[in-house]
Amino acid sequence: MTELQIGSLILVCTTLVLFSGVPIAFGLTVVSIAFLYVFDGPGSLSAVPRTFLDEISGFALLAVPMFVLLGSLIGSSRAGADIYEALHRWLARVPGGLVIANIGACGLFSALSGSSPATAAAIGKVGVPEMLKRGCPAGLATGAIAAGGTLGILIPPSVTMILYGVATETSIGRLFVAGVVPGVLLVAIFCAYAWAATAFAERNVTQPRDHYTLKEKIRASGTVMPLFAIIALIILALYGGYATPSEIAALAAMLAFLYVALVYRIVNRDNLWPIFGNAVRESCMILLIIAASGLFSYMMSLLYVTQTMADLLVGWNLNRWVMLLVVNVFLLVAGCFLPPVALILMTMPILQPVLEANDFDMIWFGVLMTINLEIGLITPPVGLNLYILRNVAPQVPLMTVLWGSVPFVLIMMGFMVLLCFFPGIALWLPNQMFGP
Amino acid sequence: MRAVIALIDRLSISCAVVASVLLASAVVIVCYMVVIRTLGYSSYWEIEASIYMVVAATFLASPYTLMTRGHVSVDFLPWMMGRRGARAIQAVIAAVGIVICLYMAWLGWHLTLEAIASDERSTSMWRPVKWPLYVMMPIGLGLTALQYLAEIFRSASDEAPAKAPLPRMEAIPEPVPGRNPPGRSETERRMPAR
Amino acid sequence: QTLKISHQWKAQTDARDRAVRVFVEEVGKQAPDLKFRIFPGRSLIQNPVAQFDSLQNNSLEMAIYPLVYAVGKVPEFSITIMPGLISNLDEAVKLKNSPYHQRLQEIAHANGVHIVTWWWTPGGFASKNREIQGPDTVSGLKMRAADPYFETVLQAAGASVQSMPSTEIYSALQTGVLDGVMTSAESFVSMRIYEQTSNATVGGDNILFMLLQPLIMSKQAWDNLTPDQQKAFEEAATVSEKFFNGLQLEADAEMRKAFEEAGADVRPLTDAEFEAWVDLARETAWKKFETEVPNGKELIGLVETSLQNAQ
Ligand code: NA
Numbered sequence: 049m050t051e052l053q054i055g056s057l058i059l060v061c062t063t064l065v066l067f068s069g070v071p072i073a074f075g076l077t078v079v080s081i082a083f084l085y086v087f088d089g090p091g092s093l094s095a096v097p098r099t100f101l102d103e104i105s106g107f108a109l110l111a112v113p114m115f116v117l118l119g120s121l122i123g124s125s126r127a128g129a130d131i132y133e134a135l136h137r138w139l140a141r142v143p144g145g146l147v148i149a150n151i152g153a154c155g156l157f158s159a160l161s162g163s164s165p166a167t168a169a170a171i172g173k174v175g176v177p178e179m180l181k182r183g184c185p186a187g188l189a190t191g192a193i194a195a196g197g198t199l200g201i202l203i204p205p206s207v208t209m210i211l212y213g214v215a216t217e218t219s220i221g222r223l224f225v226a227g228v229v230p231g232v233l234l235v236a237i238f239c240a241y242a243w244a245a246t247a248f249a250e251r252n253v254t255q256p257r258d259h260y261t262l263k264e265k266i267r268a269s270g271t272v273m274p275l276f277a278i279i280a281l282i283i284l285a286l287y288g289g290y291a292t293p294s295e296i297a298a299l300a301a302m303l304a305f306l307y308v309a310l311v312y313r314i315v316n317r318d319n320l321w322p323i324f325g326n327a328v329r330e331s332c333m334i335l336l337i338i339a340a341s342g343l344f345s346y347m348m349s350l351l352y353v354t355q356t357m358a359d360l361l362v363g364w365n366l367n368r369w370v371m372l373l374v375v376n377v378f379l380l381v382a383g384c385f386l387p388p389v390a391l392i393l394m395t396m397p398i399l400q401p402v403l404e405a406n407d408f409d410m411i412w413f414g415v416l417m418t419i420n421l422e423i424g425l426i427t428p429p430v431g432l433n434l435y436i437l438r439n440v441a442p443q444v445p446l447m448t449v450l451w452g453s454v455p456f457v458l459i460m461m462g463f464m465v466l467l468c469f470f471p472g473i474a475l476w477l478p479n480q481m482f483g484p
Numbered sequence: 485m486r487a488v489i490a491l492i493d494r495l496s497i498s499c500a501v502v503a504s505v506l507l508a509s510a511v512v513i514v515c516y517m518v519v520i521r522t523l524g525y526s527s528y529w530e531i532e533a534s535i536y537m538v539v540a541a542t543f544l545a546s547p548y549t550l551m552t553r554g555h556v557s558v559d560f561l562p563w564m565m566g567r568r569g570a571r572a573i574q575a576v577i578a579a580v581g582i583v584i585c586l587y588m589a590w591l592g593w594h595l596t597l598e599a600i601a602s603d604e605r606s607t608s609m610w611r612p613v614k615w616p617l618y619v620m621m622p623i624g625l626g627l628t629a630l631q632y633l634a635e636i637f638r639s640a641s642d643e644a645p646a647k648a649p650l651p652r653m654e655a656i657p658e659p660v661p662g663r664n665p666p667g668r669s670e671t672e673r674r675m676p677a678r
Numbered sequence: 679q680t681l682k683i684s685h686q687w688k689a690q691t692d693a694r695d696r697a698v699r700v701f702v703e704e705v706g707k708q709a710p711d712l713k714f715r716i717f718p719g720r721s722l723i724q725n726p727v728a729q730f731d732s733l734q735n736n737s738l739e740m741a742i743y744p745l746v747y748a749v750g751k752v753p754e755f756s757i758t759i760m761p762g763l764i765s766n767l768d769e770a771v772k773l774k775n776s777p778y779h780q781r782l783q784e785i786a787h788a789n790g791v792h793i794v795t796w797w798w799t800p801g802g803f804a805s806k807n808r809e810i811q812g813p814d815t816v817s818g819l820k821m822r823a824a825d826p827y828f829e830t831v832l833q834a835a836g837a838s839v840q841s842m843p844s845t846e847i848y849s850a851l852q853t854g855v856l857d858g859v860m861t862s863a864e865s866f867v868s869m870r871i872y873e874q875t876s877n878a879t880v881g882g883d884n885i886l887f888m889l890l891q892p893l894i895m896s897k898q899a900w901d902n903l904t905p906d907q908q909k910a911f912e913e914a915a916t917v918s919e920k921f922f923n924g925l926q927l928e929a930d931a932e933m934r935k936a937f938e939e940a941g942a943d944v945r946p947l948t949d950a951e952f953e954a955w956v957d958l959a960r961e962t963a964w965k966k967f968e969t970e971v972p973n974g975k976e977l978i979g980l981v982e983t984s985l986q987n988a989q
């Protein structure tokens with residue numbers, strides 16, 4: 049069998065197995081082991097347990113369970129309700145105000161964590177139930193957070209961009225700066241969409257919106273103030289050189305615990321168990337999926353499927369822009385199955401020479417590719433952020449989560465086109481800061 | 485039968501409690517590291533210790549995650565098959581789950597034995613032995629297989645699945661009176677709980 | 679039969695990747711029935727350290743692998759980075775086929791791998807605000823060394839030693855979590871460390887950081903080769919070594935250029951500074967190696983006598 053045929057078979061089998069209702073983590077493991085066994089022989093199975101374990105024994109992934117714990121601390125205590133009550137009172141006049149606040153929070157968290165699943169889990173845990181409680185359409189609520197969460201790998205710092213920088217020998221500093229404007233613009237466009245979608249849904253409503261006096265607004269904000277102190281402390285720790293992005297997660301979780309313990313007096317076992325029980329449950333789900341997709345990536349690389357396809361389209365000798373389109377479609381499809389980092393490591397050695405020969409700027413392409421890979425995080429069958437949302441908001445049906453993310457996927461694709469026509473969106477700021 | 489299910493459930497919950505303690509300890513250790521580094525001291529064991537703890541917590545929480553339907557899946561096929569078909573598919577899925585968990589546990593167990601025999605250590609200044617990291621995989625996935633068995637029993641005896649402790653999210657959130665979102669139909673507002 | 683070669687560096691530009699392609703081509707001339715497939719830049723195994731496990735269980739045939747990565751399994755391999763033991767590329771090259779090389783090969787065989795090539799690379803310090811000279815100049819700095827023996831030396835010199843994964847180094851230097859790092863000269867370029875540091879202490883004839891990062895092979899795969907194929911491998915290794923050592927000069931110049939363009943000062947260690955570092959290493963790292971590793975004393979002695987005989 050040729051690599052292309054194997055690749056198609058993997059595509060079909062993975063989709064079937066994952067849609068059958070097997071837990072994602074176990075389904076990916078089954079597919080990986082089966083293909084390794086059939087196409088590379090039993091010898092390759094000896095690498096399976098280490099590959100699986102290696103994927104989750106890295107320091108960068110420590111941030112995931114810790115941010116999940118943070119979300120659980122805020123979300124399972126009354127803190128979350130209070131925060132959203134305060135936000136609601138301030139934003140009640142704006143259509144979709146709460147969704148906008150959530151997207152903003154995703155942007156802020158992305159800037160701090162560098163991790164997309166961590167962002168989606170922490171904000172989603174608190175945000176989705178509160179948005180639903182206040183009548184926000186379920187699809188919009190989950191879509192906004194799933195998509196907002198993906199910004200974690202675009203807005204600096206970002207481990208994905210560091211690996212892209214190392215893999216392509218482009219300046220990581222420039223890449224980081226190049227991600228800022230597109231990241232902020234995407235946040236703004238997401239917010240605009242949330243506003244428009246809500247305004248459209250409420251177009252026939254004559255009933256007046258809730259109104260709160262300034263006094264009511266301030267009263268609701270009282271208990272939330274310490275939270276802003278926590279955020280300020282975290283920003284100080286990160287940019288003041290006291291802690292790396294992965295360590296920030298632990299500091300944030302610790303501060304949130306102190307906040308919840310002191311302000312809400314959550315110290316006994318009955319109150320702590322739901323918080324910690326949920327945190328380990330959710331991080332287990334996320335980390336096992338990450339471990340399994342590591343195994344899946346190993347299988348794909350060993351069978352040389354991704355590389356052969358990249359090689360193939362590089363060999364077509366297409367016109368510059370057609371080639372860029374084909375490369376992006378390829379990455380989009382591959383991104384449905386493979387995590388961002390694995391895809392960068394597998395394809396960049398092959399794609400980079402051709403992109404450079406066609407005179408594409410590698411910093412610009414890094415931003416374009418990151419947005420492309422973000423889309424993969426919210427598309428099935430392997431869309432990590434979707435499943436995180438599915439888990440933190442079990443009351444929302446999966447189909448609603450899926451459809452809810454479609455508008456955001458379209459926005460990101462549109463933004464990629466925009467980025468092709470106006471490379472300055474990404475390159476202007478780094479050129480200003482470092483010179484061309 | 486019921487007693488067996490209860491016993492397995494209790495075992496899984498105990499593991500999740502241990503996992504919680506490990507996760508909390510990892511948070512404390514990383515915070516401690518940041519503090520002592522700021523004070524100018526060296527750090528050499530903290531990162532690895534917290535990684536060991538988080539990996540252990542991940543595997544130990546797996547049976548509990550299964551018990552509370554926390555391992556997410558895309559239920560297209562069961563959804564298309566209707567009620568009776570879905571039940572048959574659930575049984576097949578559980579069987580696949582047991583097989584893959586046991587197989588991975590077996591691989592993990594061999595890895596552990598290998599690491600003990602060769603005294604495999606981490607490459608840091610601290611040089612901790614590796615087997616305590618590896619052994620969590622057979623323990624966690626082995627217990628997950630056991631929990632799958634309990635789930636099969638549970639479904640056979642028509643019991644409701646266990647629920648995660650979700651204090652504020654268990655129920656469909658009721659719109660707060662007076663603050664009802666205008667303009668949406670009753671069905672849209674009331675989300676079916678799975 | 680296809681042999682897989684895995685490594686962690688960038689394809690086409692990194693010296694190790696280019697040298698392995700030379701090796702593959704040379705083997706191809708004599709043993710055309712052997713096919714190779716190179717997986718560069720961690721594209722097969724994401725964690726570079728784990729390549730060793732795959733070699734041991736023969737699920738991977740070959741890798742370019744700094745032997746120190748495997749000290750968790752083979753503590754003796756620390757000898758291939760021991761601070762100040764081998765003080766420049768010339769010395770390292772002369773050790774090929776020495777009793778030290780042969781003993782190292784025996785140890786590798788006992789652990790399921792075969793050392794194919796003899797590729798050494800130099801390294802050094804990069805730091806943010808302070809130029810690093812003798813051991814007294816790292817006092818109070820937050821440093822990362824990645825190797826326990828270098829960490830021992832740095833700690834003895836008064837640095838506050840930090841452990842963190844290599845992916846965090848860039849951000850850590852940027853925000854000030856780290857003041858300086860010790861690593862191989864090529865990593866200064868490939869990990870863009872020169873963007874975040876203003877001083878580099880590398881180059882010259884006094885090199886504290888010499889690292890063996892050869893092409894190695896699963897012992898099982900090696901034994902499966904015919905004697906003719908093995909001979910082809912050995913001859914190709916010699917050709918690749920010549921090529922690789924030539925590239926080192928190029929890499930040194932490239933690193934210098936990168937640092938200087940970024941406005942950083944580049945200097946070598948002076949004889950006096952180097953002596954002070956080696957004295958400190960002898961008292962700390964070497965001693966630790968001799969007492970903690972079963973064959974430690976023998977290995978250090980072998981390197982020293984091999985170096986004397988090579989003069
Ligand atoms: Na980020």
Ligand code: NA
Pocket residue numbers: 383384385386423424425426427428429430431432
């Ligand atoms: Na996807």
